[in-house]
Amino acid sequence: MKKGKYGLTTKVLMALVIGIITGILVYNMPSGTLKDTVLVDGLFLFLGQVFLRAIMMLVVPLVFISLVNGAANMGDVTKLGRVGSKTVLFYLTTTAIAIVIALTLGVLLKPGIGLDMGAVEAVEVTMRDKVPLVQTFYEMIPNNIVGAMASGSMLQIIVFALLTGVSLSLLGEKGAYLANLFERLNDLIMKLVEIVMIFAPIGVFGLIARTFSTVGYSAMIPLMKYIGTVYIGLLIHATVVYGSMFKIFSGLSLRTFYKKFLPAMSVAFSTASSGATIPVTLEITERDLGVSKEISSFTVPLGATINMDGTAIMQGVASLFVAQVYGIEMTLAMMLTIVLTATLASIGTAGVPGAGAIMLTMVLQSVGLPLEGIGLIMGIDRLVDMARTAINVTGDAVCTTIIAKSEGGLNEDVFNS
Numbered sequence: 001m002k003k004g005k006y007g008l009t010t011k012v013l014m015a016l017v018i019g020i021i022t023g024i025l026v027y028n029m030p031s032g033t034l035k036d037t038v039l040v041d042g043l044f045l046f047l048g049q050v051f052l053r054a055i056m057m058l059v060v061p062l063v064f065i066s067l068v069n070g071a072a073n074m075g076d077v078t079k080l081g082r083v084g085s086k087t088v089l090f091y092l093t094t095t096a097i098a099i100v101i102a103l104t105l106g107v108l109l110k111p112g113i114g115l116d117m118g119a120v121e122a123v124e125v126t127m128r129d130k131v132p133l134v135q136t137f138y139e140m141i142p143n144n145i146v147g148a149m150a151s152g153s154m155l156q157i158i159v160f161a162l163l164t165g166v167s168l169s170l171l172g173e174k175g176a177y178l179a180n181l182f183e184r185l186n187d188l189i190m191k192l193v194e195i196v197m198i199f200a201p202i203g204v205f206g207l208i209a210r211t212f213s214t215v216g217y218s219a220m221i222p223l224m225k226y227i228g229t230v231y232i233g234l235l236i237h238a239t240v241v242y243g244s245m246f247k248i249f250s251g252l253s254l255r256t257f258y259k260k261f262l263p264a265m266s267v268a269f270s271t272a273s274s275g276a277t278i279p280v281t282l283e284i285t286e287r288d289l290g291v292s293k294e295i296s297s298f299t300v301p302l303g304a305t306i307n308m309d310g311t312a313i314m315q316g317v318a319s320l321f322v323a324q325v326y327g328i329e330m331t332l333a334m335m336l337t338i339v340l341t342a343t344l345a346s347i348g349t350a351g352v353p354g355a356g357a358i359m360l361t362m363v364l365q366s367v368g369l370p371l372e373g374i375g376l377i378m379g380i381d382r383l384v385d386m387a388r389t390a391i392n393v394t395g396d397a398v399c400t401t402i403i404a405k406s407e408g409g410l411n412e413d414v415f416n417s
């Protein structure tokens with residue numbers, strides 16, 4: 001494939017702008033065959049749906065395969081003992097905190113109020129019936145795994161995948177072949193994601209053009225509010241949460257940390273990929289922050305795979321955004337489910353552009369929110385993806401530095417130099 005003149009980010013951003021302009025122009029056109037049949041319910045709908053459906057097609061296999069892999073590798077992690085369990089605990093706790101912040105901001109700032117998506121997509125709003133809280137928990141266990149996959153019951157798929165992965169690692173030598181097979185399947189699914197993402201600019205154009213041609217300028221404000229809310233969440237997490245973690249667990253200066261870590265954040269911002277940033281994160285944690293190679297070579301790749309605080313913030317805000325857009329009241333049980341699924345989703349989210357938005361479908365599905373709401377978010381996801389990826393990798397480095405300090409693997413002279 002010939003590499004184009006522009007990178008994917010630039011192309012998606014251009015598609016976004018062109019989509020908005022086209023949408024607004026079409027919005028102001030008189031109704032008629034050209035506007036309604038050819039464009040809004042023709043070309044725009046087609047381009048957007050092809051992209052959305054291609055993404056949804058990948059969700060179940062992606063979640064299942066990447067979680068089996070993640071859990072199988074975590075099996076090794078427990079063998080690594082104290083450092084391993086501390087790291088995993090740290091990663092999961094910060095992610096859960098991130099979602100709580102996101103949900104709180106979503107409730108307070110109400111980004112989705114004021115946009116009538118009902119006008120955009122005539123969706124049957126499927127409200128979940130009020131169920132006893134315990135039911136939410138026991139229903140996490142599938143009584144039929146094929147049924148769970150067919151209906152896309154994400155929590156059930158996650159539980160089965162985690163059990164499969166852990167069992168696989170317990171099989172040891174006997175499971176090696178299968179574990180290897182799952183790794184290859186993971187490569188395959190990553191390739192599929194990459195291919196689908198090639199069409200992201202066209203899909204984004206279709207989605208955004210259709211939204212704006214149907215609701216006109218009124219879509220602009222809620223979308224800006226959504227982006228703004230996510231950015232505020234990311235900022236709070238990066239300063240307050242990481243700041244207090246640094247203070248409590250290491251006593252090191254967060255400022256010094258950020259001064260040195262900024263290059264990695266910029267790489268993450270421009271590539272929107274934690275995976276692609278691994279080499280830079282490793283280099284900086286070792287050379288500039290003074291973390292021993294033994295620690296960072298374990299915590300950084302693991303973090304890039306399972307630790308996605310920024311993504312979790314996006315998923316929390318996005319869930320509330322969708323609920324608000326469709327006028328669905330978010331219950332406490334729904335929020336708890338979101339904290340749980342989004343934390344697990346972060347383990348399963350690959351460190352590649354756009355993966356978090358794919359996993360968002362599973363978070364929405366877990367509480368019965370309409371998946372169509374993703375259409376709107378998808379259009380502007382790249383703008384959010386870049387920033388959340390920067391926070392994803394920051395979380396890895398914060399954890400790495402703190403673990404290193406507590407394990408005597410941090411050269412403080414280098415850190416402070």
Ligand code: ASP
Pocket residue numbers: 272273274275308310311349350351352353354355356357385388389392
């Ligand atoms: N792009 C993010 C990352 O690589 C994942 C996501 O889409 O949220 O960390």
